[in-house]
Amino acid sequence: MAPKHFTIVIKLGTSSIVDETTHEPILSILTLIVETAARLRRDGHNVVLVSSGAVGVGLRRMDVEERPKNLPRIQALAAVGQCRLMSLWDGLFSHLRQPVAQVLLTRNDIADRTQYINAQNTFSQLFEMGVIPIVNENDTIAVSEIKFGDNDTLSAITAAMVKANYLFLMTDVDCLYTANPRNRPDAKPIEVVPDISSLEADVSSAGSTLGTGGMSTKIVAAKLATSAGVTTIITKSSKPGNVHEVVKYLQQVEPDVREPAKMVNTVVEVPPLHTRFLPSEHPVQSRTFWLLHGLKPHGTIYIDQGAYSALQKKASLLPAGVVGVDGHFAQQEAVRLVVVQRLSPESLNGDFLHHGQEPKEVGRALVNYGSLEIERIKGHRSTQIQVVLGYADSEYVALRENISFFQSDDPVRR
Known part of the structure; x- marks a missing residue:
């Protein structure tokens, strides 16, 4: 049987490759990562x-001792550091004659569907050319509104974008444990997580003073990636060779990795300790993932139960089903969809009751009208849009193709 070829995303945190005290690059780890990545490329x-x-x-x-809190200064240091970091990567990979490419992203870069597809096409072309893309958030220009938040989230979105088979999240522990192994010697490793929504593990460890993530952000990233059909793996960053060994092991396992004991008729070596989160049995499609997780919502539209039921039957969102609007957003921007209950079916003023229940965010939508326009047409029939606004760009607040719903266990509802 010919070996299987995978698309593999490896996420490396700051603490994995930069000394927390001296801020010097950890060349021994960088070298091992380069050797591992190049070896994976040679394996196809x-x-x-x-x-x-x-x-x-x-x-x-720049001989600065502590990470500053001033955003422009952080961005300036990122500009200096990104240049040096890519120089390091390129220099190390060049010893193995492995070409690399720099890809810097913010949410704005993938907010437009065309740009998102262009990014996918760029990755695809780099793969065809045998190049290893090196991705980072564009910290030089990113502000909170367009940031992914941390590179764990960025790696999950990247993995979904390139339709990866595996996402490796490198961290300072071998795997997840049932409790913190540093103070609980009876803690047991968790090697396979079939359903991440039912995970029971200690994820309280924080990130380093240099980085922005911790174990909790890796769990969020794993939920994101597995929802897109990407198997996600946590393993030790100080042993990058583990990635190759785990991949080699996975090449020999049956396609149905939900039965890891069921192997091809061959001797399979036990892989290094790691935690493997199995992908969702019903992964979301590329466009759905982009709508839910590639875009930053700029506001909220409150809809009634009738509108929600119609949307689930593939109808588009009519203004009659809109109860209220929150936030300021423009046409073709993403918003949260929240289901509430009207005071009365005839109410056109947006009043609604929760009846003791919190409003339920159910998905995201790209809207055909801005917040001020939707505020004016909410509760009206589509035929009244022209009368209320003086124009009618669309009879719908949002087209069904531009609406995506969360799965019941969806990880991120920012």
């Missing part, structure tokens, strides 16, 4: 590195 796999560390390297380059 597509490889993406999601590399943090620009700010950390910038601190060292």
Whole structure:
């Protein structure tokens, strides 16, 4: 049987590649990562590195002792550090004659569907050329509104974008444990998580002083990636060779990895300790994932139960089903969809009751009208839009193709 070829995303945190005290790049780890990635490429796999560390390297380059709190200064250090970081990666990979490419992203870069597809096409072309893309958030220009938040989230979105088979989240522990192994010697490793929504583990460990993530952000990233059909793996960052060994093991396992004991008729070596989150049995499609997780919502539209039921039957969102609007957003921007109950079916003023229940966010939508326009047409029939606004760009507040719903266990509802 010919070996299976995978698309593999490897996420490296700042603390994995930059010394927390001296801010010097940890060349021994960087070298091992380069050897591992190049080896995977030689085995026929597509490889993406999601590399943090620009700010950390910038601190060292500019002899700054602590990460500043001033945003412009952080962004300036990121600009200095990103240049140095890519120089390091390129220099190390060049020893193995492995070409690399830099890909810097913010949410704005993938907010437009065309740009998102362009990014997918760029990755695809780099793979065809045998190049390893090195992805980082564009910290030089990113502000809170367009940031992914941390590179764990960025790596999950990247993995979904490139339709990866595996996402490796490198961290300072071998795997997840039932409790914190540092103070609970009876803690047991969790090697396979079939359903991440039912996970019971200690995820309280925080990120380093240089980085922005911790174990909890890795769980969120794993939920994101597995919802898109990507098997997600946590393993030790100080042993990058583990990635190759785990991939080699997974190449020999039956396609149905939900039965890891069921193997091809061959001797399979036990892989290094790791935690493997199995993908959703019903992964969301690329466009759905983009709507739910690639875009930053700019506001909220409250809809009634009748509108929600109609949307689930593939209808588009009519203004009659809109109860209220929150936030300021423009046409073709993403919003949250929240289901509430009207005071009365005839109410056109947006009043609604919760009846003791919190409003339920059910999904996201790209709207055909801005917040001020929707505020005016909410509760009206589509035939009245022209009368109320003086124009009618569409009879719908949002088209069904531009609406996506969360799954019951969806991880991120920002």
